[in-house]
Amino acid sequence: MLPELGQMALILALLLATVQAVLPLVGAWRNQPALMAVARPAAIGHALFVTLAFALLAYAFLTFNFSVAYVANNSNLSLPWYYRFAAVWGAHEGSMLLWVLILSLWTVALAIFSTRLPQVFYARVLGVLGLLSIGFLLFILLTSNPFGRLLPPPPNGADLNPVLQDPGMTFHPPVLYMGYVGFSVAFAFAIAALLGGSLDKPWVRWARPWTNVAWGFLTLGIVAGSWWAYAELGWGGWWFWDPVENASFMPWLAGAALIHAQAITEKRGSLPAWTVLLSIFAFSLSLLGTFLVRSGVLTSVHAFASDPRRGVFILIYLGIVIGGSLLLYALRAPKVAGGKPFAPLSRETLLLVVNLLLTTSAAMVLLGTLFPLIGDAFGWGRISVGPPYFGTLFIALMTPAIMLMPLGPFARWGRADGRLLIRVAVQSAVVALLVGGILLFADSRGTPPWRAVLGGLGAVYVLAGVFAYALKRWREAPRGSRYPAEMLGMLIAHVGVGIFVAGVLLTTAFSIEHDVRLAPGQTETIGNFAFRFEGTTHVTGPNWTAEQGTVDVLENGAPYTVLHPQKRTYDQGQGQTESSIDPGFMRDLYVALGEPLDNGAWALRIYVKPFVRWMWGGGILMMIGGFVAATDRRFRLRRHDQEATSSASPGDRPTPREDSA
Amino acid sequence: MKRALPLIGFLLLVALFGFGIWWNTQHDPREVPSPLIGKPVPAYSLPFLDNPSQHLTRQEMLGQVYLINVFASWCIACGEEHPVLMQDAQQLGVPLVGYNYKDDPADAKAWLARHGNPYSMVVTDRNGVEAINFGVYGAPETFLVDAKGIIRYKRIGPLTPKVIAHVLEPKIRELKREEP
Numbered sequence: 001m002l003p004e005l006g007q008m009a010l011i012l013a014l015l016l017a018t019v020q021a022v023l024p025l026v027g028a029w030r031n032q033p034a035l036m037a038v039a040r041p042a043a044i045g046h047a048l049f050v051t052l053a054f055a056l057l058a059y060a061f062l063t064f065n066f067s068v069a070y071v072a073n074n075s076n077l078s079l080p081w082y083y084r085f086a087a088v089w090g091a092h093e094g095s096m097l098l099w100v101l102i103l104s105l106w107t108v109a110l111a112i113f114s115t116r117l118p119q120v121f122y123a124r125v126l127g128v129l130g131l132l133s134i135g136f137l138l139f140i141l142l143t144s145n146p147f148g149r150l151l152p153p154p155p156n157g158a159d160l161n162p163v164l165q166d167p168g169m170t171f172h173p174p175v176l177y178m179g180y181v182g183f184s185v186a187f188a189f190a191i192a193a194l195l196g197g198s199l200d201k202p203w204v205r206w207a208r209p210w211t212n213v214a215w216g217f218l219t220l221g222i223v224a225g226s227w228w229a230y231a232e233l234g235w236g237g238w239w240f241w242d243p244v245e246n247a248s249f250m251p252w253l254a255g256a257a258l259i260h261a262q263a264i265t266e267k268r269g270s271l272p273a274w275t276v277l278l279s280i281f282a283f284s285l286s287l288l289g290t291f292l293v294r295s296g297v298l299t300s301v302h303a304f305a306s307d308p309r310r311g312v313f314i315l316i317y318l319g320i321v322i323g324g325s326l327l328l329y330a331l332r333a334p335k336v337a338g339g340k341p342f343a344p345l346s347r348e349t350l351l352l353v354v355n356l357l358l359t360t361s362a363a364m365v366l367l368g369t370l371f372p373l374i375g376d377a378f379g380w381g382r383i384s385v386g387p388p389y390f391g392t393l394f395i396a397l398m399t400p401a402i403m404l405m406p407l408g409p410f411a412r413w414g415r416a417d418g419r420l421l422i423r424v425a426v427q428s429a430v431v432a433l434l435v436g437g438i439l440l441f442a443d444s445r446g447t448p449p450w451r452a453v454l455g456g457l458g459a460v461y462v463l464a465g466v467f468a469y470a471l472k473r474w475r476e477a478p479r480g481s482r483y484p485a486e487m488l489g490m491l492i493a494h495v496g497v498g499i500f501v502a503g504v505l506l507t508t509a510f511s512i513e514h515d516v517r518l519a520p521g522q523t524e525t526i527g528n529f530a531f532r533f534e535g536t537t538h539v540t541g542p543n544w545t546a547e548q549g550t551v552d553v554l555e556n557g558a559p560y561t562v563l564h565p566q567k568r569t570y571d572q573g574q575g576q577t578e579s580s581i582d583p584g585f586m587r588d589l590y591v592a593l594g595e596p597l598d599n600g601a602w603a604l605r606i607y608v609k610p611f612v613r614w615m616w617g618g619g620i621l622m623m624i625g626g627f628v629a630a631t632d633r634r635f636r637l638r639r640h641d642q643e644a645t646s647s648a649s650p651g652d653r654p655t656p657r658e659d660s661a
Numbered sequence: 662m663k664r665a666l667p668l669i670g671f672l673l674l675v676a677l678f679g680f681g682i683w684w685n686t687q688h689d690p691r692e693v694p695s696p697l698i699g700k701p702v703p704a705y706s707l708p709f710l711d712n713p714s715q716h717l718t719r720q721e722m723l724g725q726v727y728l729i730n731v732f733a734s735w736c737i738a739c740g741e742e743h744p745v746l747m748q749d750a751q752q753l754g755v756p757l758v759g760y761n762y763k764d765d766p767a768d769a770k771a772w773l774a775r776h777g778n779p780y781s782m783v784v785t786d787r788n789g790v791e792a793i794n795f796g797v798y799g800a801p802e803t804f805l806v807d808a809k810g811i812i813r814y815k816r817i818g819p820l821t822p823k824v825i826a827h828v829l830e831p832k833i834r835e836l837k838r839e840e841p
Contacts, residue, residue, distance in 0.1 A: 277667060284671075291678070311682040319675050326668035333664050370674075373681045 176221030182214020406465015455505020489629025500618025
């Protein structure tokens with residue numbers, strides 16, 4: 001009975017989404033306030049019913065309702081309650097429901113926090129979000145119903161995919177979707193602006209905090225996914241350039257570009273068309289990611305169910321949403337002129353260059369991801385390009401971006417002082433070389449690998465530049481307005497990039513990985529650490545049994561810690577490696593069990609991974625930066641925005657802070 | 662026109678994705694093209710399960726079309742595949758060489774005794790060294806070798822009645838016709 005109510009709730013949500021889409025858009029077109037006023041209640045009702053459906057599915061999981069096929073396929077009696085709850089989004093149908101839930105929650109947040117938007121604009125934004133929801137609800141109801149019955153119900157269910165039974169994985173999908181779906185807000189703003197026919201309105205300023213928050217969530221989601229792969233897949237890798245990972249990375253890159261483009265357009269009114277296009281791109285790449293993961297067009301290690309019907313449906317949806325918005329862009333964008341002129345050397349130019357580097361990276365990732373498909377289409381066979389392609393490309397494209405990073409804040413809008421920029425670059429470079437020289441002198445291990453040199457220098461260069469700018473603001477700006485939230489967020493995020501660069505390149509260069517056979521009592525030594533394998537014992541968990549190894553770690557002969565890697569077998573027969581990690585600020589010790597060999601010996605993977613945590617730490621700083629910037633008071637809607645739209649031209653608004661920058 | 666470029670690019674992508682979906686309906690994604698297809702079988706010399714002092718070599722099998730089926734007693738999917746081998750593979754009319762992969766000979770014998778032996782002969786690769794030359798991912802896998810000792814087809818994963826009827830059987834008929 002309750003699952004049928006869930007299905008009814010989805011159908012009602014679909015109807016309300018249709019109301020939310022059609023009436024306000026028609027109202028905005030015909031200028032009928034009564035129709036536009038429907039947007040808000042419809043959006044809230046739509047969200048309530050989606051939430052109800054989600055809650056009913058969660059309830060089915062928590063109460064072991066195996067008569068629901070999706071529940072029976074993804075949980076069983078011995079699965080702990082928190083994983084049963086996470087199992088709601090553990091497979092295709094439920095994760096699509098989560099997608100719609102998050103879309104409806106973003107919509108409600110917008111409906112509540114943005115009531116001061118001009119009514120026509122508000123109606124259009126909610127209408128566009130309603131249109132997006134219609135497509136996904138139809139997709140769920142027609143091809144991926146999570147409430148389908150399985151009669152007679154089996155006495156016990158299968159199991160949640162064991163790789164998903166990990167704390168990191170339970171919150172990875174919701175956070176990632178918060179990011180993916182969050183870009184729908186910037187997208188809806190851009191489409192509403194195109195529909196309105198004029199981009200010279202402060203819509204960009206209203207869209208900015210939403211973009212920053214979405215990007216922050218996406219960053220956290222990627223960090224969580226990377227951490228999960230590291231801890232759970234058992235061989236210490238943290239990024240594989242897998243199609244599914246690329247699917248989350250492309251919108252991230254486009255989102256980072258969008259954040260910078262929005263800054264130009266909002267502050268100076270320049271390049272509005274480019275900002276609109278990037279708003280479309282960021283969300284399109286999110287949708288594309290969903291398509292790539294869900295359609296099975298590219299097979300990947302994240303093998304999800306693939307069903308050609310679903311693939312066709314999503315492709316049609318993509319065609320309508322992305323094709324439609326690009327068509328609208330092609331028709332409407334040329335009417336918009338370019339804003340204030342700027343000199344070749346100016347903050348605008350620097351931001352634009354970074355923008356182009358980020359979008360080019362996204363395009364290159366897209367090309368690399370689709371390469372096997374292109375190969376098929378042209379009959380070259382399924383050729384994959386792997387880490388060498390992506391790695392080389394990234395270092396090539398990101399090096400100039402890193403070089404420019406400290407200069408951006410120092411460059412003035414309109415026309416920058418070239419000598420000042422050169423001085424900043426030289427100072428940062430000198431600091432980087434000095435620190436690098438001291439480290440090289442302090443470390444006796446000989447010439448470090450080039451990646452380590454690049455990583456260390458790049459990180460110190462960025463940090464020195466950020467610090468110099470923070471210092472300049474401290475000295476020159478009046479107390480109380482030294483670090484407005486927007487600038488503080490930027491500084492934090494840039495520090496995050498520096499730390500991330502150091503983490504990635506240093507861990508790649510300095511990781512020591514020993515794959516060894518150890519019999520009980522044998523020792524493997526890496527640097528100062530000795531790992532003594534004490535053999536395995538049999539342990540039992542709620543829904544698994546495991547061989548658990550004991551590895552005594554000695555540092556310079558003194559006991560340091562004991563690690564317990566596991567090789568689990570879940571009750572349904574799937575195996576899963578649980579690595580055991582001693583985390584550290586400067587390095588991780590990482591032990592995973594490979595295969596059992598004869599006489600109690602095991603193949604063990606014993607890794608020392610210096611600085612690996614810096615990478616995630618950098619990512620988390622970037623996220624915090626995104627969130628902090630979003631809280632800037634300047635982004636809050638003011639009462640006069642409602643009237644301002646008719647008269648204000650961008651760039652003329654008095655924004656005293658930026659001129660001091 | 663410049664403003665329409667993103668749209669044109671996107672339409673090309675849609676065409677590519679449409680092709681991808683179509684391609685997937687025509688192909689089994691598990692069908693990884695083996696680089697060995699069209700190449701000679703690696704030279705092997707493997708002891709028989711029943712008589713380890715005798716070896717089966719590539720030369721001995723020249724001149725006939727045959728199948729090599731990689732299996733192991735520890736392999737769960739092989740248990741699924743086994744009834745198919747017992748029924749359908751017998752009717753193909755070519756020798757079926759069992760390739761016992763990384764398995765204890767005693768376990769393999771017990772397994773065959775319990776479930777029945779569909780193979781014309783069984784050879785063992787105790788530590789899986791020879792299997793590296795065959796590019797074996799895991800068990801079960803099946804190779805089709807022609808009379809000249811060339812690998813003509815490879816299947817990763819269990820054979821199914823459908824695969825045997827639609828892929829193996831026609832290919833074998835064709836290869837036999839080529840034989841003098």
